[in-house]
Amino acid sequence: MRRFYISTTLLFWLLVTAFWAGSLWLPPAEQSQAVAAEKTYSKADLAKHATPDNCWMAIRGSVYDFSAYLPEHPSRPDLIEPWCGKEATEAYNTKTKGRPHTPYADELLAKFKIGKLAADKPK
Numbered sequence: 001m002r003r004f005y006i007s008t009t010l011l012f013w014l015l016v017t018a019f020w021a022g023s024l025w026l027p028p029a030e031q032s033q034a035v036a037a038e039k040t041y042s043k044a045d046l047a048k049h050a051t052p053d054n055c056w057m058a059i060r061g062s063v064y065d066f067s068a069y070l071p072e073h074p075s076r077p078d079l080i081e082p083w084c085g086k087e088a089t090e091a092y093n094t095k096t097k098g099r100p101h102t103p104y105a106d107e108l109l110a111k112f113k114i115g116k117l118a119a120d121k122p123k
């Protein structure tokens with residue numbers, strides 16, 4: 001009985017150690033995904049998506065694909081559509097009417113993010 005107790009305890013700790021050692025081999029899942037997922041787009045890339053049904057915008061350094069969202073946007077289409085294919089931080093921050101979007105709109109942005117905007121090349 002004593003021998004059985006010692007060997008199962010030993011086996012238990014062996015397994016615990018093996019799992020712990022195994023986890024050291026892998027990079028943390030979130031970190032490796034975040035690095036792989038963040039694509040960089042130039043302003044030229046952005047400009048290729050300048051129509052309402054293929055509409056990318058750059059806002060606060062990130063690039064978004066709003067093609068699916070545009071028909072849902074609460075304003076008149078002619079207020080938002082001209083910003084497709086462009087850097088639209090100022091327009092988003094002010095709604096072109098001098099007032100900001102709600103925190104709800106800010107949260108919505110995250111759903112459409114596809115990457116980040118490349119920094120301007122120094123002239």
Ligand code: HEM
Nearest residue numbers: 074075079080083088091092095096101102104105108109
């Ligand atoms: C970049 C160009 C954009 C412009 C010029 C613009 C402008 C407007 C305008 C005029 C309204 C109507 C309500 C009001 O007059 O206060 C509005 C509402 C709204 N927009 Fe935009 N918008 C833009 C982009 C976006 C984006 C990218 C999102 C989210 C993905 C968004 C989400 C919303 C929401 C949720 C509302 C309802 C009211 C609020 O939450 O502020 N808009 N926007």
